[in-house]
Amino acid sequence: MTAHQFALSVPATPTAVTAARHQAVDAIEGWDAGLSTGVVHTAELVISEFVTNAVQHAAADPVSLCVRLDEGALRIEVCDADPELPQPGLPDPYSESGRGLFLVAVLTDRYGAEPTAIGKRCWAEIDLPTSPDQEIAFSLPLQRS
Numbered sequence: 001m002t003a004h005q006f007a008l009s010v011p012a013t014p015t016a017v018t019a020a021r022h023q024a025v026d027a028i029e030g031w032d033a034g035l036s037t038g039v040v041h042t043a044e045l046v047i048s049e050f051v052t053n054a055v056q057h058a059a060a061d062p063v064s065l066c067v068r069l070d071e072g073a074l075r076i077e078v079c080d081a082d083p084e085l086p087q088p089g090l091p092d093p094y095s096e097s098g099r100g101l102f103l104v105a106v107l108t109d110r111y112g113a114e115p116t117a118i119g120k121r122c123w124a125e126i127d128l129p130t131s132p133d134q135e136i137a138f139s140l141p142l143q144r145s
Contacts, residue, residue, distance in 0.1 A: 003066045003068070003069060003070045003071075004027075004031040004033065004068070004069040005066065005067070005069075006023075006024055006027035006028070006065075006066070006067045006068075006081045007065065007066045007067075008020055008023055008024065008062065008064070008065045009061050009062045009063070009064045009065075010051070010062060010064075010065070011060040011063075011065055012054070012055045012059060012060060012061055012062065012080070013055065014055060015054050016051065016055055017048060017051045017055055017061065019048050019135065020047065020051045020063075021044060021048045021051065022063050024043070024044075024047050024065060024067050025040065025043070025044050025047070027067065028029050028040055028043060028067060028069070028074075031069060033069055035069075035074070035128070036129065039074060039126055039128065039129075041127055042107045042108065043067065043074055043076060045103065045104075045107065046076050046104055046107070046108060046126075047065065047067070047076055047078075049100040049101070049103065049104055049135060050065075050078035050104075050122050050124070051063060051065060051078055052100070053078075053086060053100065053101075053122070054078050054079075054080035054082075054122070057080060057084065057088060058080035058081055058082055058119075059081070059082070061080060061081035061119075063078060063079070063080045064078065064079045064080075065077070065078050066078075066079075071128075072128060073109070073125045073126060073127050073128060074125070074126045074128065075123060075124070075125045076123065076125075076126075077121055077122070077123045078121070078122050078123075079116060079119060079120065079121045079122075080119050080120065081118050081119035082118070082119050082142055083115060083119050083120060085113045085114075085115065086101055086107060086113050086122065087118055088101035088102060088104075088105060089101075089102070090102055090129075101135040104124055107126075108124040108125060108126050109125055109126060109127040110124065111123065111124035111125070112124075112127045
């Protein structure tokens with residue numbers, strides 16, 4: 001399998017989330033790498049969650065998104081200038097937000113956050129099926145908005 005990469009920098013605005021998600025998914029689908037619908041939908045959710053969080057915490061600084069496909073996994077990275085690392089956990093049952101990183105943890109094979117020289121990098125990896133019959137154990141259908 002050929003390695004592929006997509007990178008994008010967006011302003012820290014709410015409309016940037018939709019643009020980043022659509023452009024990244026279009027790029028992933030354009031690689032014609034035979035990725036399953038489950039892998040693409042999971043990537044779409046992770047991209048949306050990470051970029052949304054970065055936009056909310058990055059103030060006026062740009063947010064960068066990088067998606068890489070190699071032999072074994074699809075890796076998603078989002079960097080922003082806020083040095084505070086996210087603290088995943090389950091919110092109160094009545095909270096209207098705060099579940100995104102929990103979903104990322106459930107749907108991906110590995111994820112994390114690390115400091116960078118100018119802020120932080122949040123990343124997640126989705127292992128690729130080793131056979132055509134192997135699928136992601138759980139995926140959520142998403143509709144583009």
